Amino acid sequence: MRLSLLVLTTALISCTPKSMPQPTAKDIHSSGNPEQIAVRHVDLDLNVSFENKQLEGAAVLWLDQVDGTANKLVLDTRDLKISSAETSSDNSKFTLAPYQLSSPDKILGSALTIEIPTGARFVRIRYASSPTASGLQWLTPEQTAGKRHPFLFSQNEPISARSWIPLQDSPAVRLTYSARIKTPAGLSAVMSAEHDAATDGAFRFYMNERIPAYLIALAVGDIAFESTGARTGVYAEPSVVHKAAKEFEDMTKMLEAAEHLFGPYRWGRYDVLVLPPSFPFGGMENPRLTFATPTVLAGDKSLVSLVAHEMAHSWSGNLVTNATWSDFWLNEGFTVYIERRIQEAVYGRRREEMEAELGRAELVQEMAGLPAKDTVLHVDLTGRDPDDGMTLVPYEKGYLLLRQIEEQFGRERFDTYLRAYFDHFAFQSVTTAQSLDYLKQNLFQKAPELAAKIPLDAYVFQPGIPPSAPDPKSEALAKATEAAQLYATQNTIANTQGWSTQELLHFLRALPPHMTTAQMSALDNRLHLTHSGNNEILQQWLLMSIANDYRPANQALEQFLLTVGRRKYIKPLYAELIKTPEGNSRANAIYARARAGYHPIAQATMDALWK
């Protein structure tokens, strides 16, 4: 380990400006100046204090003088308490450096500008995060499965790395990292990196591949590990880890399927950390260590497409990264495509078809409520929080584009193309323009008559779904639609024996928006929906229960909102509740109790519902 760091130091110091791929587009969501001085490595030394809800310590940044003349380094920060900045030419003798923190911008935070004397190659910043850092959630023991120890996790994407590390927080700026994390006695730390055995109560990590800041990740808690194969495994609280390892036992197969399609997995291990239920997302593709919600532990592997998705990001996103948040579809659209290819390889075409059809239906539904300008793939985020562009559009409209190309050019050709794309741009950040240029040169120009059928511009720059876009159909879901119609017209529940989660979900969504209590109750008795252990089904049922004022589900709804913090689940539930005055007061009462347990970004999303 030490050796590889030494080698790295030498490589960084001796590298000429030209040898480094430069950021390719101005990122409006970062104040950093990587075109002048770029940060190539960060070495963190942080102490984890649950009492103060803060990370406190130092970050040493290794600089690359890109234009050779700049004497100021500009970094992103948000709510950081900076206590000093120092510079050094040798990473051992540091001298104090003047710095300035700009007044905070609501979206971007504060730019930290540090004066860099000629010859300085290292900057050390002593700092602490705020207890309300947007990228951290500090959980009380009650919010964990074990109920005895606190828990901390980070969530950096898109622009929250800056709330706990002073960095150039742009996906176009790639760096390696190392860390020493000091935790309270008995608690472990894990990161999106390789680790050494813990010594002196501190945990040490190394990420020797260049990644954007949004992929740096940390979690601390009572964390156990269970292996699921030579390269894969699961981290979780001790009472959860075995169930999670069973649920995800196909990870090795998934990894092999992905490698077979798109080339070698370049990150060493692939592990999943299952977090407590307040985790605001389904999953987050932190390299080597996906972070995941426990709400996917259904007991029957029915929701493991989430793992396929996060694993797919090891190619699309982590290896080839969107250069700005307007290019987010390059991460997510490509990833949904690969996710479904993995699903098909491991669980069969039937499952893939169902998920593709459900995906398009969700896209159509969400698009109906979006302004036209947000239904293009390359979104204009000027003056906006990048979170605003993070709808299903980059995911599912992006998927439809890639699927249309696949159908037009044939699988074999498209697979070969994708593999070459990942090789060509490996460990780089690319813009939409770069990605499309490469597509035109390496695929479209070779078969113009096929390329002519793909309305590339309509996908990328025009609103809506192009008329020629694929419309994936699954026979199984068609039967579920029929079953819903049968219930709506004749109150007869079809034989649902052997139905998958996807079929049941589709059946529920295809039912009429208004049903009588008797109809709701008959469904509930037959399908045990209020007590479903499958969160995807339960959330759909709770939505319907609110809309139809089905009171036997009230208790389950309250319980769900008080424990689950996954934004995709809870936002629609609150939104449905507040449609009526009575529901609104229920929502207020529940939210008053639940809010403290939600992640800062989930809190912000829910707060906005009442504005």
Ligand code: BES
């Ligand atoms: N990278 C995203 C999570 C993300 C998106 C974090 C936007 C911050 C901003 C991750 O890969 C993802 O897409 N997760 C999905 C699940 C997936 C199966 C579609 C989620 O969390 O719902």
Ligand code: ZN
């Ligand atoms: Zn994703």
